[in-house]
Amino acid sequence: NTVINGLHKSGRYERAKEVFSEMLKSGLSPDSTTYRSLLMEACKKGDAVEVEKIFGDMRSRDVVPDLVCFSSIMSLFARSGNLDKALLYFNSVKEAGLIPDNVIYTILINGYCRKGMISEAMSLRNEMLRQGCAMDVVTYNTILHGLCKRKMLGEADKLFREMTERGLFPDSFTLTILIDGHCKLGNLQNAMELFKKMKEKRIKLDVVTYN
Template sequence: MFCVAGFECDDSNFLEKLSDLFFRVCVDNKRFQEANSVFDYMKKMGIKIDERSCILYLVALKKCDKGDSFLGFFRRMVESGVEISVYSMTIVIDGLCRRGEVEKGRELMNEMASKGVKANVITYNTILNAYVKRKDFGVVPEVLRLMEREEVEYNAATYTVLIEYIGNIGKHDEVEKVFDEMRDRRVEVDVHLYTSMIRWHCCRGSIKKAVALFDELSEKGLVPNAHVYGALINGLCKTGQMEAAQLLLNDMQSRGILVNRVIVNTLLHGYCRKGMMDDASRLVSALENKGFEPDVFTYNTMASGMSRSKRQEEAKRWLFAMVEKRLTLNAVNFTTLIHIHCKEGNIVEAKKLFQQMLRRGESPNIVTYNALADGHSKKGELKEAYKLRDEMEGTGISPDVYT
């Protein structure tokens, strides 16, 4: 018998609903200890435990990165007679894979198969994706054979992982074959798959094919997201097609899609590589007016670009702006400043910056040493230049042709 506010009730259905509600409230508030107590009470009293409520608990534990806890709770679900579906099993396997414990995930999948819970395409995609992400390519064919044996049909997400896998192992000619096979099977292509194919074509320098896929995506009624735009903008920037890249950015903004830092910095890098520093400056100014905050990469890109374009004062302004914003200078920033001061003949200031760089724990690279050696050489200080070369070799950096 159950008592609430002095009211006695022996209605098992009422008790089941109340216990389930209390369990969900504990989970929503991340009061995991209390949730466990409610679960134990329900088990002890023989109250039916709803798998859907348990799934909420598993998701909450996974979000909090409590790997051992969600696997332990899943085992308690099994032992307590909760009706287990492939959905709760896949949530646990996904959590294990995200923690790099793919083997544990596969073991759980095999264990549950012996209990009658068969993995579905989402389960297999989770495991495949984990192996591909950690570049454990040797196991991928084994998992694919298992899918075939279990007659699990590929979906768009499977093909997305396959394309990444095939590209990584260097079988570039097979990527389009896989894409065509997917079309032949009439698998519905999603935005993620288009993004993978566009990115792959851009990496291969096939910009026309990438643009054609972007147009095809829109014709199919799919809405391109920031990842699709980012992939194509990156490809256009790498091939120096800055006008087309800018048009894509404008298209993004007209659709109300948030322009992220990666896309902005990609465009800036493209402009700077082509020496289009005024265009780069205008882009930063326009985006700053819309609330964009430059990051370390933005400052690095602009300062390096200005320096290569022999606009040294502007390069210094970008780096000094970093200091004003209280952003920490890194090895690239120090090297750029050292290079500028050496070009200006101010070797004293360059050496000060070099020492400051070392004190901050930033490791100079060959570009840093070459800039300083060049500065000393132009002042006729060859002993200092040779000393730098010896110091560089002592740190394990081999001189290059420029040295």
């Protein structure tokens, strides 16, 4: 495991696969840590075929993937727009007896938002909360971005209020999303109020915000 993980971190994926094959030939049984290194590197390369091959081998040996494995695979498919596959692996998390965490939920929510599937994103967000999984700033920003892209500023403002009421501190990306959304709809007063709020709370402003 140490050797394979080291090769993975140094980007020597082909050599890591060779060591893995040698490991199997010697009669040693790989565990989730072994497979995780291979999966993460295959995901990094965007090789969906190799990812599914590794995952299939993993399951055939009754090795239960951990949440890091699932999040890496889901992220690969969600980024490429293959939400059916991402959802398939999301359901596999539960089938494996694991509890989806914030990262797992946010990956799929982001995939839905990028495709403009706001209803599905909000439905998953509601499921997330029902399961007792708290949203963080990244999750809120993901949905806010999706809402603003669809020009759903009323819903975005409502979600922003919920975020602050839950005690989460917005970052520069949060407010830049909302400012941009209001500007594009001509709501300059709302945009300036948000800009003023950023300065009052000493949130670091970047070039994107000023633009």
